[in-house]
Amino acid sequence: MLAEPLVAESGRTLEFQAAFRSLSMPVLMVDAHRVGHPIVFANDAFRRLTGYSGDEVMGRSWQLLRGPATDPGTLDAVDAALRLGTAFETEILSCRKDGVPFWISVAVSPVHDEAGHLRGCTLLLSDISAKKQAERERIDMERHLEGEVERRTQDLQSALEQKTALLHEVEHRVKNSLQMTASIVLLKARRLQNPEARKVLQEIAERVSALSAAHRLLYAAGDVSRFNLKDFTTELAGELTLALPKGQVDLDLDIQPLGVPASKAAALALLLNEVIGNAVKHAFPDGRQGRLTIEIGRAENGLKIAVEDNGVGLGHLPPSEGNFGKTLIAMLVQQLKGQLTWHDMEPGTRAEIVMPVDAEEMQFE
Ligand SMILES: Nc1ncnc2c1ncn2[C@@H]1O[C@H](COP(=O)(O)OP(=O)(O)OP(=O)(O)O)[C@@H](O)[C@H]1O
Ligand SMILES: [Mg+2]
Structure with missing residues (x-):
């Protein structure tokens, strides 16, 4: 219970009352000490906002603004601030006199007398329905x-x-x-x-x-967009060397797990078939023993393929009639925009192809 009326009608207080009454912002003043925190003052803006006149609300709990959808936890939090006289701000889905729900922001400010005793609290209200609507949208x-x-x-x-x-x-x-x-x-x-x-x-x-x-x-x-060069070459070399008697030629594969774009698959498959096929067919005549090495790995700016044998060498026999393999090899290397070099290894032959392939494209996950 307030010891004295919160709003004493002395000269200065009347001025303050008049100022609050004409404020464009809805204001309530409540008794912080009484149960339900009854309203002791409400201005015109409050009436415009809620439909309740000042006389109508006088002595009633500020919670008359609650509606069926009001969050009870928020009401409790405001009540606690009123009881303790602490500043507090929140947003409440409240209800107009005509039953229309609307969102308000509530700012609680404690009012103390000169001795520092809590006398009451003001509640500054503001219609935030438009903001809430925008938020929902x-x-x-x-x-x-x-x-x-x-x-x-x-x-x-x-x-x-x-x-x-x-x-x-x-x-x-x-x-x-x-x-x-x-x-x-x-x-x-x-x-x-x-x-x-x-x-x-x-x-x-x-x-x-x-x-x-x-x-x-x-x-x-x-x-399906990548051609697995390692799997293909391993399989191809195995199949081509099957034509040779077992144990005649050692196959040595040093192939990095690289992929190339599928668009290059056909040209590379044919190219490898010709170069490895030549070594198998021509390098080891008359049961000559030897080694066939295939290396595939990264080169600067691309891919390097080397097929090397330690056989009889390129000039050993005159080229067969109507031979076409080396021409096809040169055409394919050109198509792949690569460089081809033949090396006489004395003994043997090394075909080296370097071709541009984007480093990322060669990467397998
Ligand atoms: N690795 C090699 N070692 C020794 N001789 C080779 C080797 N590769 C190619 N030659 C020689 O070069 C010649 C030309 O090769 P090319 O591939 O053009 O023709 P081919 O293999 O004889 O026939 P085709 O490839 O048309 O079936 C071969 O006939 C062979 O004499
Ligand atoms: Mg050939």
Whole structure:
């Protein structure tokens, strides 16, 4: 209970009352000591905001502003500030006299007398419905945008999956067609009496098979855009050296796990087939023993491939009639924008190819 009226009607106080009454900001003054913190003063702006006149609210608890959706925890927090006489600010979903809910901000300020005793509290109110509405719209918009981003991401993901599946399918079909072509050529070769003609057809079938193997590796790979050079070369070298008697030539592979763009796969597959095939076919005649080394790794600005044998050397025999391999090798190296050098190793031959490939493109995860 207040010992004296909070608003004593002395001259100075009347001036203050008049000032508060005409303030454009809604103001309440409450008795901090009585249960329910009854209102002892309300200005005109409060009436305009809430629909309650000053007379109507006098002596009633400030909580007459609560509505069905008001958060009880927030009311308790304001009550605690009023009881303790501490400054406090919060936002409350309250209710107008006509039952319309609206958001207000409430700033509690304690009022002390000259002796420092708590006499009451003022509550400065402000209508923040527009701010809350804007906040709700922002949150709705954010949710909408998040949903939209998620939907688009899913669309892109499924488009990517479809594209990958399609590429796998294409590689699969290309490989099958090439394999079928090689089989047809081989079937024809077997029916020919002329050994020269048969050999030519067999060599064509081998080249087509090398291309088919490249496409097989491409469709089997998770990342269809990369050609796994290590797997391909290891498989190819193993297959080509099968033509030699066991133990005649040691195969030495030093191949880094590198990938190249799938667009280079066919040219590289053919190139490796020609260079390794030449070493197997020509370097070790008459049961000559030896070693075949294949190195693949990074070079400055790209990829380096070296195929080296310690066989008879390039000039040992006159080139076979109608030979085409070295021309094809030169054409493929040119297509790959690379550089080719032949080295006479005395004994043996080393073919070295350096070609530009973007360092990132060679990286396998
Ligand atoms: N590593 C090698 N060691 C020894 N001689 C080689 C080697 N590579 C190529 N030659 C020689 O160079 C010649 C030309 O090779 P090229 O690949 O052009 O023709 P080919 O292999 O004889 O026939 P094709 O490749 O058209 O089937 C070969 O006939 C062979 O005499
Ligand atoms: Mg050849």
